[in-house]
Amino acid sequence: MNTNIKGVGVALVTPFDDKGAIDYDALARLVGHVSDGGVDYLVTLGTTAETPTLSLEERNGIIECIRRNNRRKLPMVVGVGCNCTEHVINDLQRIDLQDAVAVLSVTPYYNRPSQRGLYEHYKTVAAASPLPVLVYNVPSRTGVNIAADTTLHLAREVKNICGIKEACGSVNQMAYLLKGRPEGFMVISGDDGMTLPLLSLGGDGVISVLSNAFPAPFTQMVAAFLRGDVATAAALQMRLLEVTDALFEEGNPVGVKTALAVLGLTGDTVRLPLVSGSEALATKFRRLTAENKL
Numbered sequence: 001m002n003t004n005i006k007g008v009g010v011a012l013v014t015p016f017d018d019k020g021a022i023d024y025d026a027l028a029r030l031v032g033h034v035s036d037g038g039v040d041y042l043v044t045l046g047t048t049a050e051t052p053t054l055s056l057e058e059r060n061g062i063i064e065c066i067r068r069n070n071r072r073k074l075p076m077v078v079g080v081g082c083n084c085t086e087h088v089i090n091d092l093q094r095i096d097l098q099d100a101v102a103v104l105s106v107t108p109y110y111n112r113p114s115q116r117g118l119y120e121h122y123k124t125v126a127a128a129s130p131l132p133v134l135v136y137n138v139p140s141r142t143g144v145n146i147a148a149d150t151t152l153h154l155a156r157e158v159k160n161i162c163g164i165k166e167a168c169g170s171v172n173q174m175a176y177l178l179k180g181r182p183e184g185f186m187v188i189s190g191d192d193g194m195t196l197p198l199l200s201l202g203g204d205g206v207i208s209v210l211s212n213a214f215p216a217p218f219t220q221m222v223a224a225f226l227r228g229d230v231a232t233a234a235a236l237q238m239r240l241l242e243v244t245d246a247l248f249e250e251g252n253p254v255g256v257k258t259a260l261a262v263l264g265l266t267g268d269t270v271r272l273p274l275v276s277g278s279e280a281l282a283t284k285f286r287r288l289t290a291e292n293k294l
Helices: 024-036 056-069 085-094 115-128 148-157 171-180 192-200 215-226 230-247 254-263 279-291
Strands: 007-011 041-044 076-079 100-106 133-137 161-166 186-189 205-208
Touching: 007 215, 024 056, 024 215, 041 056, 056 076, 085 115, 115 133, 115 148, 133 148, 148 161, 148 171, 161 171, 171 186, 171 192, 186 192, 192 205, 192 215, 192 230, 205 215, 215 230, 230 254, 230 279, 254 279
Parallel strands: 007 041, 007 205, 041 076, 076 100, 100 133, 133 161, 161 186, 186 205
Antiparallel strands: none
């Protein structure tokens, strides 16, 4: 199963105007920015896109805008997830998956299913999906961690599951995935700061938040590591260290939208219950971009 999504993917934000409507012009600029910055593929409708606040019509509009402005024809992954398995199956039929190469599906949140429940959820979703499914594990947001054993069981037994975006925060858990995975099963970092540690163990790349704002140095870091230039990769990671931390100080995507506004690429508007970043955070990004020549 070749989904062609190795390297650096970017978890695209959804730009809004001052009234909270989707700013499609800003989204088009953003697609051009990250493409020019060297990302390998685009991820739309993930957590960073504020997807729970988007209607079905808006989600399909975002996909169409990205497709229309994807001039490099980068592979596209589309997020389709919910804490109700039936809703995920329905959305797989209603969301525009034309030209997408995979579906990213988050672990069911709030209801905190058991490991058996997680297995059955993904088995059911994979059977209904017309595209390969990437499991998305992000316990800090969902309240549940899909254990390495459960992920590996899915990897071995469910043909339409192609990998995992792993944001568990544990290098040890990622190592068990890499040690036990079958051939072709991708392990992708869901945490910018974990990218180099995962790559050093044989991981398949990252789906990045930071790359919305600063794609060039981040993709250069990954490329340097992959060609064996560890010193350059480490230096670039250190250059991005404070920026990465700042992105998550006031939550995601609040931080990255603040950075994008400082760069003049998009506005910083988010939809309630999120609120825009503070002036102190914007000031920090101005300082960090200047100090680190970003």
